[in-house]
Amino acid sequence: MDILVSGLLLGGTYALVAMGLNLQYGVARIMNLASGEMLVLGALAAFWLFTTAQLSPVLTMIMVAPLAFIGNWLIYQLLLRPLVKRAKNQGQLEVDSILATFGMSFALVGIMVAIHGEYFTYSYLANPFEILGTTVALNRFVAFVVALIIGVTLVLWLNFTRPGTAVRAVSVNTEAAKLVGINVPRISALSFALGGAVTAAGGTLISTFITLDASVGVIFTMKALIIVIMGGVGDMRGSIIAALLLGLVETAVATLIDPGLTLVSAYLIFLGILLFRPQGLFGKRAT
Amino acid sequence: MNRREVLARLSTGLAVVGTAGLLSFSALAADTIKIGAVAPKTGPLAGGAAVSQWPNIELWAKEVNDRGGLKLKDGQKKVEIIEYDDKTNPGEHIKAAQRLATQDKVDFIIAPYGTGFNVAAAPIYAKYGYPQIAVTSISDQIGELTGRYPGLFFTLGSTTDFVQGVVHVLTGLREKGDIGNKIAMVNVADAFGIELADVARPLFTEAGFEIVYDKSYPLGTPDLSPIIKGAKAANPDAFVAWSYPPDTFGLTEQAIIEDFQVKAFYTAVATAFPAYGGKFGSKINNVLGAGGTNPDDPKIADYRKRHKEVTGKEPDYWASANTYAALEVLAQAIEGVGEADREKVTQYIKDHSFDTVMGELKFENQNSRKYWTVGQWQDGVFRGVDAVNIDGAAPVRVKEGWE
Numbered sequence: 001m002d003i004l005v006s007g008l009l010l011g012g013t014y015a016l017v018a019m020g021l022n023l024q025y026g027v028a029r030i031m032n033l034a035s036g037e038m039l040v041l042g043a044l045a046a047f048w049l050f051t052t053a054q055l056s057p058v059l060t061m062i063m064v065a066p067l068a069f070i071g072n073w074l075i076y077q078l079l080l081r082p083l084v085k086r087a088k089n090q091g092q093l094e095v096d097s098i099l100a101t102f103g104m105s106f107a108l109v110g111i112m113v114a115i116h117g118e119y120f121t122y123s124y125l126a127n128p129f130e131i132l133g134t135t136v137a138l139n140r141f142v143a144f145v146v147a148l149i150i151g152v153t154l155v156l157w158l159n160f161t162r163p164g165t166a167v168r169a170v171s172v173n174t175e176a177a178k179l180v181g182i183n184v185p186r187i188s189a190l191s192f193a194l195g196g197a198v199t200a201a202g203g204t205l206i207s208t209f210i211t212l213d214a215s216v217g218v219i220f221t222m223k224a225l226i227i228v229i230m231g232g233v234g235d236m237r238g239s240i241i242a243a244l245l246l247g248l249v250e251t252a253v254a255t256l257i258d259p260g261l262t263l264v265s266a267y268l269i270f271l272g273i274l275l276f277r278p279q280g281l282f283g284k285r286a287t
Numbered sequence: 288m289n290r291r292e293v294l295a296r297l298s299t300g301l302a303v304v305g306t307a308g309l310l311s312f313s314a315l316a317a318d319t320i321k322i323g324a325v326a327p328k329t330g331p332l333a334g335g336a337a338v339s340q341w342p343n344i345e346l347w348a349k350e351v352n353d354r355g356g357l358k359l360k361d362g363q364k365k366v367e368i369i370e371y372d373d374k375t376n377p378g379e380h381i382k383a384a385q386r387l388a389t390q391d392k393v394d395f396i397i398a399p400y401g402t403g404f405n406v407a408a409a410p411i412y413a414k415y416g417y418p419q420i421a422v423t424s425i426s427d428q429i430g431e432l433t434g435r436y437p438g439l440f441f442t443l444g445s446t447t448d449f450v451q452g453v454v455h456v457l458t459g460l461r462e463k464g465d466i467g468n469k470i471a472m473v474n475v476a477d478a479f480g481i482e483l484a485d486v487a488r489p490l491f492t493e494a495g496f497e498i499v500y501d502k503s504y505p506l507g508t509p510d511l512s513p514i515i516k517g518a519k520a521a522n523p524d525a526f527v528a529w530s531y532p533p534d535t536f537g538l539t540e541q542a543i544i545e546d547f548q549v550k551a552f553y554t555a556v557a558t559a560f561p562a563y564g565g566k567f568g569s570k571i572n573n574v575l576g577a578g579g580t581n582p583d584d585p586k587i588a589d590y591r592k593r594h595k596e597v598t599g600k601e602p603d604y605w606a607s608a609n610t611y612a613a614l615e616v617l618a619q620a621i622e623g624v625g626e627a628d629r630e631k632v633t634q635y636i637k638d639h640s641f642d643t644v645m646g647e648l649k650f651e652n653q654n655s656r657k658y659w660t661v662g663q664w665q666d667g668v669f670r671g672v673d674a675v676n677i678d679g680a681a682p683v684r685v686k687e688g689w690e
Contacts, residue, residue, distance in 0.1 A: 126544065127544070
C-alpha cells in the first residue's frame with residue numbers, strides 16, 4: 001500500500017513534468033529542450049513570492065499559468081514560427097528547434113542565476129497527511145491532485161471539444177489538418193503556449209517539495225522526454241499513464257530492492273518500451 | 288547607407304572601442320594585482336558556491352580595496368577580480384584556468400569550489416605555479432596530493448577526520464546513555480557520498496556500532512520517502528546521511544513528515560546553510576550536520592557581521608569562514624613577500640603562520656589542521672560540537688522530536 005500511494009504521488013509529479021512537453025512536441029512539433037527551465041522558472045516565481053510576500057504557491061500557480069501562456073505564445077510566434085516556416089520537413093524542424101530551444105535554455109538559466117543563484121528552498125504544507133493508512137507529505141498530495149485535475153481536464157478538452165479535436169488533428173497529421181480547414185499555425189501556437197503554461201504551473205507545485213536551483217532544469221527535461229516518448233508522442237493519456245507507471249516502478253524498486261537502482265529501473269523500462277513498442281504505449285505506428 | 292556600409296562602420300567602431308579597451312586595460316594592469324576566480328555559477332554545485340564561495344570573494348576584495356589595496360614593495364595595489372563560471376564541469380574549469388593564466392595573465396587564482404574540482408585542476412595550477420589554497424576539498428589523499436603538487440594547500444580536513452567527528456559525537460552520546468548502538472546510514476551515490484560511506488563503515492563498526500540500514504540513492508532522487516521509511520523500519524538510534532544539498536533538505540523534510548524518531552539525526556553538506564534553518568525553523572532543533580562554527584568567538588562574530596553588511600546575506604556556519612581565512616592567508620603572504628611572485632608567495636605560505644578569522648593558521652606539509660567537523664542546530668544557531676584543534680565546542684544535545 002505504501003508503495004502504491006507513494007508511487008502514484010511520484011507519478012503525479014512526473015505527469016506535471018511531462019504533460020506540457022507532450023503538447024509542445026506532439027502538436028507544435030517543437031522539441032523543447034528548455035521545458036525544464038520553464039518548470040524551474042515557475043518554481044522560482046513560487047519561491048520568490050513565498051519568501052518575499054508569503055504568497056501561497058497555489059496562488060502563484062494561478063498567476064503563473066496565464067503569464068507563462070502569454071510568454072510561451074510570444075516565444076513561439078517570435079522565435080519558433082520562423083523555424084517552422086523555413087523547415088522543409090519534420091526532421092529539419094526537429095534539428096532547428098532542438099538547437100534554438102537549447103540556446104534558450106542557457107539564456108533562461110542565466111536570467112534565473114542573476115535573480116537567485118542559491119537553492120530555492122522553503123517550507124509549504126510540509127505536513128504529514130494520512131491516506132489509506134500511509135503517511136505522505138501534504139504538499140505532494142496537493143501536487144498530485146492538481147496534476148490529476150490538469151490531466152483529466154486536458155484529456156477531456158482534447159477529446160470532447162472542437163479546439164481540442166483540432167489540436168489532436170494537427171498532432172496526427174499537419175498536412176491533412178490543413179486540408180480540412182484547421183488553422184495549423186494558430187493551433188500550434190496555442191498548443192505550445194498551453195504546454196508552457198502547464199509546465200510552469202507544475203514547477204510552482206514541485207518547488208514545494210523538491211529543492212530546486214536555477215540550473216536543475218535539464219534533469220526535468222530528460223525525465224519529461226522519457227515519459228513523452230514512453231507514452232507516445234502527442235498522446236496525453238499515454239504521458240499520464242507512463243508517468244504513473246514510472247513513479248510506481250521507481251518507488252517499488254526503491255522500497256523492495258535498493259534505492260540506488262531507481263534510475264536503472266527507469267531506464268530499463270524506457271529501453272524495453274523502445275525495443276518492443278517504439279511508437280510508445282499509446283502511439284500510433286507511423287505509416 | 289546599405290547593409291554592407293553599416294557593417295563596415297560598425298566593425299571599425301568596434302575595433303576602435305576594442306583597442307581603447309585594451310589600452311586602458313594594460314594601463315590599469317600595472318597598478319593592480321589581478322586575481323582570477325573560477326567556480327560554478329551554474330550547474331549542480333552553483334547553489335552551494337553562491338553561499339560559501341562567491342560572497343567571500345566579494346567581501347575580501349572589497350575589504351582589501353577599501354583599505355587601499357595590498358601593501359607591496361612598490362606601494363599599495365588594489366586587487367582586481369576576474370571571474371569565470373566553470374558550469375560545474377571540470378573540463379570547463381581547466382579551460383577557464385588556462386585562460387586566466389595565458390590570456391588574462393592573472394597574478395593569482397583563488398582555489399576551486401568542491402573536492403573534485405580542486406583535485407582535477409591541481410595539475411593546471413601547478414603547471415603555471417599558482418599557489419592553490421583549497422578549502423571546500425575533503426579527501427583522504429591529502430598526503431599524496433601535496434607531495435605531487437608543491438603549491439597545493441588544504442584547510443578543511445580529510446575524509447577520515449570528517450567521519451571521525453561523527454563517530455566522536457555518537458560515541459559521546461552512547462557513553463552518556465542517550466543512544467544505543469544502532470545506526471541507519473545512507474549516502475548519495477556520487478564520489479563524495481560513496482567515499483564517506485566507505486570510510487564510515489569500518490569506523491562505526493570499530494567503535495562498536497551496528498549499522499542496521501545501509502543504502503545509497505542517486506543524486507537528484509525526486510522522492511526520498513522510501514529511504515526514510517526504510518531507515519525508520521530498521522528502528523535505529525541514530526541516522527547518518529552523507530548527503531548533498533538538495534537531498535539534505537529532502538531527507539530532513541521526509542523525516543519530519545514520517546515523524547522519524549531518532550536521538551541523533553545527521554545530514555552532511557548544506558545542514559550548515561542559513562537556508563536550512565530558514566526552511567525548517569524550530570523543527571530542526573538539535574539536528575547534527577557537517578561543519579559548525581563558534582558564533583561567540585569575537586573574530587567569527589565580527590566576520591559574520593561584515594559578511595552580512597557587504598554581501599547582504601549571512602555566511603554559512605561552516606566553510607564560509609574557512610574560505611575567507613584562505614583569502615586572508617593569500618593576502619598576507621603576498622604582502623609578506625611584497626611582490627606578485629608566485630613562487631615566493633608559495634614558499635611564504637609554507638614557512639609562516641597567519642592571523643585569520645579562523646584563528647592562527649599554520650601549514651604543516653601543506654595542510655592546516657584547524658577546522659570544525661560536526662555542528663548542531665541549537666536554538667536557531669548552528670554551533671560546532673566537534674572540531675580538530677579548535678576550542679569552544681558546544682556540548683552535544685539529544686534530538687527530541689520534530690517540534
